[in-house]
Amino acid sequence: MRKTTLPAFISTLVVCYIFWLLITGQIPAVFKGGAAPQILIAGVLVSILAAAFTARFFIHSRAFHLFNPVRLITLLFYCVIIFMKELIKANIDVAKRALSPKLPVKPGIVKVPTELKSDYGLSMLSNSITLTPGTITMDVADEEGGTNLYIHWIDVGSEDPKEAGDQIKGTMENWIRRIFE
Amino acid sequence: MIYVIYALIIVSLFFAAAGVVGMLRMPDAYCRMQSSTNVGTLGTLGVMIAAVLYSAIYLHDGGMAVKCAVIGIFLILTNPIAGHALAKGAYHHGVRLSKKTIMDKYGEDMEK
Numbered sequence: 001m002r003k004t005t006l007p008a009f010i011s012t013l014v015v016c017y018i019f020w021l022l023i024t025g026q027i028p029a030v031f032k033g034g035a036a037p038q039i040l041i042a043g044v045l046v047s048i049l050a051a052a053f054t055a056r057f058f059i060h061s062r063a064f065h066l067f068n069p070v071r072l073i074t075l076l077f078y079c080v081i082i083f084m085k086e087l088i089k090a091n092i093d094v095a096k097r098a099l100s101p102k103l104p105v106k107p108g109i110v111k112v113p114t115e116l117k118s119d120y121g122l123s124m125l126s127n128s129i130t131l132t133p134g135t136i137t138m139d140v141a142d143e144e145g146g147t148n149l150y151i152h153w154i155d156v157g158s159e160d161p162k163e164a165g166d167q168i169k170g171t172m173e174n175w176i177r178r179i180f181e
Numbered sequence: 182m183i184y185v186i187y188a189l190i191i192v193s194l195f196f197a198a199a200g201v202v203g204m205l206r207m208p209d210a211y212c213r214m215q216s217s218t219n220v221g222t223l224g225t226l227g228v229m230i231a232a233v234l235y236s237a238i239y240l241h242d243g244g245m246a247v248k249c250a251v252i253g254i255f256l257i258l259t260n261p262i263a264g265h266a267l268a269k270g271a272y273h274h275g276v277r278l279s280k281k282t283i284m285d286k287y288g289e290d291m292e293k
Contacts, residue, residue: 019251022247022250022251023248024244025244025247025248026244027243027244027247028243028244028247029244087222088223091196091222091223094199094203094215094216094218094219095195095196095199095200095203095219097203098200098202098203098207098216098219099199099202103206103207103208105207105208105212106281106283107209107211107212107278107279107281107282107283108282108283108284109278109282109284109286109287109288110284111286111287111290127258127261127262128261130218130261130264130265131221131222131260131261132218132222133215133216133219133222134215134218136211136215136264136265136268137261137264137268138265138269138272138287139269139287141290150286150287150290152211152215152268154212154215156283156284159284
């Protein structure tokens with residue numbers, strides 16, 4: 001079992017408190033200066049409790065990595081522009097396949113190498129791949145030659161690992177490397 | 182502006198319907214999961230964006246708009262994790278791939 005470290009605790013606390021403010025709908029009031037103090041104080045207590053229990057699962061290393069504004073803006077840009085573009089493209093493609101009378105699918109499980117090293121980067125890449133319809137990450141394997149992802153692909157475009165990787169990951173991997181490495 | 186909101190809802194309903202049709206027609210469990218991602222992503226995101234716009238512009242309720250956005254964020258964050266778990270669990274449990282499948286690197290590497 002991992003131990004809870006202080007930086008991990010603090011950054012989990014901050015994230016929990018931000019989500020508390022968002023969910024209780026206090027954000028507009030905070031900026032206008034009329035937030036109810038009892039809600040803000042209750043949020044601090046709940047966040048401390050949540051952070052004490054979950055920090056060791058949530059953060060393992062480099063606790064303040066994402067608090068850098070450049071990285072935050074890159075993350076936001078990635079989520080809103082780059083990822084949305086891929087998402088809409090893939091959604092249209094899979095919807096077309098599902099609705100066309102011949103059902104043109106050519107499924108297969110491909111093995112794709114990735115250059116990402118950090119756990120956060122890998123989980124973000126595999127989540128992005130799973131979220132785009134048409135590809136599901138089934139497993140991540142650490143081998144001596146590097147890290148590989150096993151991906152179920154609804155329309156195998158190429159059996160070669162490198163080419164398949166380029167087609168599935170597109171520009172996503174480079175953006176994630178910029179954020180997490 | 183209300184027509185933009187209507188358009189968003191109609192588009193996301195279309196994708197949700199396409200996802201359901203795909204879920205019924207696809208040949209095996211894994212391909213059905215691919216199609217169900219359609220419902221989980223654009224099918225819900227369109228409705229959530231429409232809800233954010235509606236509550237911000239027509240209800241003048243910033244708190245509610247933020248809540249709708251947070252619901253969308255959490256849907257997107259939690260959806261793929263269930264996807265990995267289902268796909269891996271189904272494979273290890275022995276759910277077969279359809280006959281159309283052209284390659285299975287995962288099974289080959291597991292036998293080694």
